Amino acid sequence: MKDRITTYGIIGKFAISLIAVVVIQGILAYRIRVFGYFDLPLILSIYYGFTLGRPVASVVIGSSIGLLQDSLSNVPMGTNGFSKTLIGYLAATAGSKFDVDLPVTRGIAIFLFTLGDGFLVNILGNMTGSTSSLTGNTIWNWLTVGVFNALLGMLMFGYHDRVTRAIS
Amino acid sequence: MRTVIASKKPAWITLAVALVIHTLLLSAQTSKQFDTSFVRIWLLASLGPFEKIVDVSVEGIENIWSGYIGLIHVHRDNEKLIAENARLRMEGIQKAEDALELIRLRQMMALQATPIGKTVVARVIGKDPSPSGRSLTIDKGIKSGIGLGSTIITHDGVVGRVIISSDDYSIVQLIIDSQSAVGFIVRSSRRLGILKGTGGAELEMAFIDDDNDIKQGDDLITSGQDQIYPKGLPLGVVLSVGPKLGNFKVVRIRPSVNFGRLEEVLCMTEHLPEVDTGQAQ
Numbered sequence: 101m102k103d104r105i106t107t108y109g110i111i112g113k114f115a116i117s118l119i120a121v122v123v124i125q126g127i128l129a130y131r132i133r134v135f136g137y138f139d140l141p142l143i144l145s146i147y148y149g150f151t152l153g154r155p156v157a158s159v160v161i162g163s164s165i166g167l168l169q170d171s172l173s174n175v176p177m178g179t180n181g182f183s184k185t186l187i188g189y190l191a192a193t194a195g196s197k198f199d200v201d202l203p204v205t206r207g208i209a210i211f212l213f214t215l216g217d218g219f220l221v222n223i224l225g226n227m228t229g230s231t232s233s234l235t236g237n238t239i240w241n242w243l244t245v246g247v248f249n250a251l252l253g254m255l256m257f258g259y260h261d262r263v264t265r266a267i268s
Numbered sequence: 269m270r271t272v273i274a275s276k277k278p279a280w281i282t283l284a285v286a287l288v289i290h291t292l293l294l295s296a297q298t299s300k301q302f303d304t305s306f307v308r309i310w311l312l313a314s315l316g317p318f319e320k321i322v323d324v325s326v327e328g329i330e331n332i333w334s335g336y337i338g339l340i341h342v343h344r345d346n347e348k349l350i351a352e353n354a355r356l357r358m359e360g361i362q363k364a365e366d367a368l369e370l371i372r373l374r375q376m377m378a379l380q381a382t383p384i385g386k387t388v389v390a391r392v393i394g395k396d397p398s399p400s401g402r403s404l405t406i407d408k409g410i411k412s413g414i415g416l417g418s419t420i421i422t423h424d425g426v427v428g429r430v431i432i433s434s435d436d437y438s439i440v441q442l443i444i445d446s447q448s449a450v451g452f453i454v455r456s457s458r459r460l461g462i463l464k465g466t467g468g469a470e471l472e473m474a475f476i477d478d479d480n481d482i483k484q485g486d487d488l489i490t491s492g493q494d495q496i497y498p499k500g501l502p503l504g505v506v507l508s509v510g511p512k513l514g515n516f517k518v519v520r521i522r523p524s525v526n527f528g529r530l531e532e533v534l535c536m537t538e539h540l541p542e543v544d545t546g547q548a549q
Contacts, residue, residue: 123318126394155279163286171311174403178293185286
């Protein structure tokens with residue numbers, strides 16, 4: 101019984117954090133223009149991928165957050181779902197096989213994952229007819245989002261490290 | 269559940285299953301064999317209240333920060349007046365356009381002016397959570413008479429159209445979205461054409477040939493020919509007329525609406541009357 105409550109608690113915690121991130125991203129991007137350059141759902145997918153180191157959990161988290169993101173977006177359902185699923189899996193695999201403890205490594209990884217996510221979303225958008233073909237502006241936008249994501253991700257990971265160290 | 273999540277062996281199976289599900293979902297929407305909009309409507313209806321709560325909280329903090337608590341009623345009245353002013357300005361713009369039209373019609377033939385129709389004021393409560401997305405969430409839906417394709421405007425001009433609607437919330441595709449297209453008329457020369465979103469901050473004219481007389485600073489209004497947006501609403505100003513690219517010229521437009529500063533919008537709840545643009549050109 102206690103085990104079941106703990107399991108529900110963990111799932112509930114994850115669900116709340118996923119909903120909160122998608123909703124907060126929508127509100128902040130609307131209220132504070134600079135947040136339009138962040139992709140909090142993507143950072144969260146990578147964050148859980150790296151810190152949990154469990155590919156199955158990362159796939160479920162990436163998939164769910166992608167679908168939530170799609171529901172408030174104008175792309176077909178499954179576009180961000182597909183992309184975040186793959187990113188979550190790759191982040192978890194990379195987290196368990198490579199040393200992602202260095203802030204620089206994490207920053208570069210987040211930057212590359214952002215480009216990968218943008219590329220995937222664009223390809224899927226082109227296939228489903230929801231986005232136009234790749235332009236210089238689009239690539240410039242990905243690069244900007246990549247830099248912003250990398251900086252925020254490094255801060256988040258730094259905070260995570262500090263909390264983990266304080267607990268242990 | 270915990271053992272499933274903790275296990276590493278079936279990771280690729282889970283990945284494959286998840287990717288197949290997403291692919292099927294995408295495929296179903298593309299082929300239009302199955303209507304999957306209920307998933308999105310359900311998720312929008314579930315996430316909408318959260319978004320509104322956060323939005324109201326943020327706004328509350330902003331209000332405390334920017335004004336006095338005792339002036340809340342004045343602030344509310346002011347908001348109502350701003351909305352009413354927006355509506356009146358919209359009607360003013362429409363009337364000015366009608367007057368211009370009347371002059372032309374006296375010379376040619378009598379045609380019916382386009383009314384704006386019934387509108388509902390909605391509040392913008394969120395933006396597309398994807399950095400590349402160009403959509404907004406508003407706090408009005410089917411219950412307020414808004415449905416798929418409803419036109420969204422402000423006193424400045426056209427904002428976009430509704431693409432998903434739940435009972436209380438809707439998602440609006442902005443005209444700057446790369447999949448958006450609007451029929452336009454150049455106010456001065458009455459040339460007709462199609463404006464396309466670029467996915468950035470500007471719009472582009474589609475299929476503008478070399479011998480056009482479009483010039484920088486020209487005002488563009490909706491033509492009504494797309495049967496989505498009523499005729500005569502401001503769209504934007506020609507920013508630049510570029511060199512020929514392939515068979516057509518690149519003409520960039522600055523939208524008349526500042527999409528970064530939208531707070532309230534007008535949603536047209538009435539079906540559009542048939543618009544006759546035969547007098548244009």
